[in-house]
Amino acid sequence: MRQICDLPQSGVIESGYHRFPVRVYYEDTDNAKIVYHANYLKFAERARTEILRLLDLEQTELNRRFGLFFAVKDCFLKFVQPAYLDDLLEVRSRVTQMRGASFSFEQVIMRRDQVLVQCDIRIACVSEKGGPARIPAEISQALNKF
Numbered sequence: 564m565r566q567i568c569d570l571p572q573s574g575v576i577e578s579g580y581h582r583f584p585v586r587v588y589y590e591d592t593d594n595a596k597i598v599y600h601a602n603y604l605k606f607a608e609r610a611r612t613e614i615l616r617l618l619d620l621e622q623t624e625l626n627r628r629f630g631l632f633f634a635v636k637d638c639f640l641k642f643v644q645p646a647y648l649d650d651l652l653e654v655r656s657r658v659t660q661m662r663g664a665s666f667s668f669e670q671v672i673m674r675r676d677q678v679l680v681q682c683d684i685r686i687a688c689v690s691e692k693g694g695p696a697r698i699p700a701e702i703s704q705a706l707n708k709f
Contacts, residue, residue: 573613574654576708581617583610585652585672596648603640603680607670610654611686618705626691629699636665636687644679646672652679658706664688664695666706 574583591602615621625631646652653673660667670682690696 573616574610576614576617579657579708581610581614581654581656583613583654583656585609585654587646587648587650587652589648592648598646598650600640600642603642603646603672603682604638606652606654606672607656607668607682607684610656610670611668611684614656618708620702620705625702629702630691631696631699632689632691633686634689635684637683637685639683641681642679643681644674644677646674646679650674659683660685661698661703661706663697666698666703 572584574581576582585606587598589596591598591605593599612622615625622633625633651674654670655673656668656670658666659669665685665687667683667685670684671678672680672682688696688698
């Protein structure tokens with residue numbers, strides 16, 4: 564398995580997981596130089612976006628081709644340990660459930676082998692009109708790699 568410092572900018576898909584590197588910058592922290600809780604959601608969102616990019620399913624292309632958007636429907640975070648300014652983190656993601664109009668991710672934010680935050684996130688597929696939409700087969704097949 565590659566070391567986190569060796570991961571490409573969009574991360575890598577290995578053994579059913581997407582591994583995505585994140586450096587903690589000053590803007591991510593509070594006055595104590597600890598990552599502000601809401602920023603873990605941003606790290607997880609970046610990782611999910613890069614998964615789609617690696618699968619040739621960029622967000623703008625999905626909207627153009629299918630008239631669809633993805634939106635977070637449910638989100639659960641368990642904070643285990645804090646991250647600090649200048650930490651090099653890794654977001655490990657995998658799809659845990661596929662449904663007709665939604666799919667779920669397990670995402671773990673880590674520093675080396677230490678779990679910092681566990682995320683369970685359900686993503687809904689939404690039409691341009693705002694209602695639920697069935698996930699196109701091309702997209703669900705690509706995500707089934709996880």
